[in-house]
Amino acid sequence: MSIRYFYLSLLIVLLTGCMKNKIENKLDGEVLLKQKCSKCHNLDMPPKSYDNEIAPSMMAVTFHLKDFIKANDPSEHEAKIVEFVKDYVINPSRSKSFCDKTSLDSYGIMPSQKGKVTVDELEAIAKYMYNTYDNQKMLKIMQEKQRLARMPLYKRVLEQQRCQNCHDIYKDKVAPSFLSISKKYNNNKPLIESIKNGSKGKWKNFKLIMPPFKKMTDKDIEGMVNWILNLKIRDKNEI
Ligand code: HEC
Ligand code: HEC
Known part of the structure; x- marks a missing residue:
């Protein structure tokens, strides 16, 4: 498809989209x-x-x-x-x-x-x-509110924010595993910052950008970071 046709069809899609919305x-x-x-x-x-x-x-x-x-x-x-x-x-x-x-x-x-x-x-x-x-x-x-309220914080955040689209807990995927992150850091501040404002270039083998999670509450971000940082301790005990 030539570039001109591409733009033309894009325009048509956009215009009909608008018209449909209006009606x-x-x-x-x-x-x-x-x-x-x-x-x-x-x-x-x-x-x-x-x-x-x-x-x-x-x-x-x-x-x-x-x-x-x-x-x-x-x-x-x-x-x-x-x-x-x-x-x-x-x-x-x-x-x-x-x-x-x-x-x-x-x-x-x-x-x-x-x-x-x-x-x-x-x-x-x-x-x-x-x-x-x-x-x-x-x-x-x-009922859904109660279900979420009964979940541990990290499980709820993983589900609501879909962190696992990119992260696995133990294995590197398109993003570093939470366990690798845990092993690299001891301080929660830079991680809180990365979840709030996004992160790129800190992990050499990962090309993807970590998007900012502006709508997460401070409590959820801090709870999540504590859970991540604790993984290395739990890892030693459990694996
Ligand atoms: C400027 C403020 C205002 C706006 C705008 C407004 N309402 Fe109301 N409405 C009220 C207040 C105050 C009451 C409670 C007092 C009463 O029943 O009149 C009320 C009550 C009602 C009630 C009656 C409830 C009952 O128990 O009898 C209905 C129905 C209602 N609103 C529908 C609407 C709808 C639909 C719209 C939008 C098209 C709307 N209102 C816009 C202020 C507003
Ligand atoms: C779209 C994919 C994607 C999603 C969704 C995602 N991340 Fe990431 N995350 C990444 C990538 C890629 C990196 C590595 C970024 C870099 O190199 O700086 C990363 C890095 C991180 C880091 C380490 C940042 C640093 O400063 O080293 C933390 C912590 C993190 N993610 C937590 C989360 C949490 C918690 C969620 C869910 C709320 C989440 N991520 C959702 C892709 C994602």
């Missing part, structure tokens, strides 16, 4: 929820913190609506909730809100979003809310 985004409930509602409602399930809330979390709102709005026929439950959201967001009122009195007094009634969101957009938002904030999904998330 889908228009009524993408997830994107719209973020754009139109996240200024006041926390969208996480479950929220990481309940401090300084100016509105109930979207999870709380949706669970609340699911509890209070009844449908004789379960297949109509979603439609009924969607109707409520479409109406409430444009015409909120104290009498319609399912929020308890104390919470209403502290939050104040939701300001009407008339003019800021269309009925079609609200339909997409409400359907997304109904399907996302779901008891079964919440249960799975909590």
Whole structure:
């Protein structure tokens, strides 16, 4: 393939990609929820913190609506909730809100979003809310959190950050084994630095670059480095 054709097809792929996104985004409930509602409602399930809330979390709102709005026929439950959201967001009122009195007094009634969101957009938002904030999904998330919390730190980090795509514990692969690293260092500082900011050129036989892990917490990085440094001691005892 000539280089010109290569660029031409790249351009076409990029352009059709953009067009597709535009059409889908228009009524993408997830994107719209973020754009139109996240200024006041926390969208996480479950929220990481309940401090300084100016509105109930979207999870709380949706669970609340699911509890209070009844449908004789379960297949109509979603439609009924969607109707409520479409109406409430444009015409909120104290009498319609399912929020308890104390919470209403502290939050104040939701300001009407008339003019800021269309009925079609609200339909997409409400359907997304109904399907996302779901008891079964919440249960799975909590179980997964518990599973991770019960794991030893190094196992969790290996799994979450996929260190083993490049590193083996005992054998050199595309990156030095954690055991070789352990044998080369006694001090944790340079290793903490390397995980935070990446590393290259320190290991002569490895051409690859170690990417920075900016999103890892300091606690995870330090725990991981301690585990790596201890490998040489455990190695002597166990192997
Ligand atoms: C300017 C802040 C603000 C924005 C923006 C906002 N809300 Fe609210 N919303 C609130 C507050 C405060 C409450 C709680 C008081 C109440 O029920 O009116 C609330 C309550 C609600 C309720 C009723 C909950 C109940 O228990 O009755 C729904 C439904 C809701 N919001 C949906 C939305 C959706 C969907 C959007 C985005 C299109 C949105 N809100 C945007 C502040 C906001
Ligand atoms: C994309 C491949 C890749 C991944 C993923 C990766 N590493 Fe590395 N790592 C490398 C390479 C390559 C080196 C050697 C870099 C060099 O030569 O400086 C390295 C080096 C290191 C070093 C030694 C740095 C130094 O200063 O000598 C540590 C510690 C380390 N990695 C830990 C980790 C941990 C922990 C993870 C997961 C959070 C991880 N790596 C994920 C490729 C990777």
